[in-house]
Amino acid sequence: QVQLVESGGGLVKPGGSLRLSCAASGFTFSDYYMSWIRQTPGKGLEWISYITTSSRYTNYADSVKGRFTISRDDARTSLYLQMNSLRAEDTAVYYCARVHSMMFLGVWGQGTMVTVSS
């Protein structure tokens, strides 16, 4: 079945780095745009980045621009998020999601928790 599984979350100090991964299965990964969304504990959803097919184009929310980098490896059917210069306000559950036409998020992973704290 169609599945997305995130990994790589954990506790990191302010200013540190972390790389999240999202393993996709059950569909032709290379055919889809992919996205990262985060959710602060007890708060709402925040879209942070997306990547088109063939990694042709990426875009980021202002809150992470210049610090986070989205990438994909179609051979490994995996999506990544490199997070640098982490701040306390980056503490959240990070979800990867499959993007469909008109940019709705059709499939979500279970999420991975990132905590930025000294």
Added chain:
Amino acid sequence: QSVLTQPPSVSAAPGQKVTISCSGSSSNIGNNDVSWYQQLPGTAPKLLIYDNNKRPSGIPDRFSGSKSGTSATLGITGLQTGDEADYYCGTWDSSLSGVVFGGGTKLTVL
């Protein structure tokens, strides 16, 4: 502060109907399709409605969506206790070149 505006909470009795509103602007809802997501307690969000009013396979027809101008509405009929969840609207924002969400609405089935 979310780009799209939703009521923080709604409630209704089992078997009743409830609607959840989502208000935006011409750069988002006014010119793009709306999707709705259901987040049950302790789980990841799940697509409920896409392209304003379409339901993915497996979503019962108790759930419906509509859009008019710069606002959208999610309707749920025949409420069940299992419908208690947070509901989020989302759409593309042409000015931000990104997806925007509402702040979420907590549904309580009394």
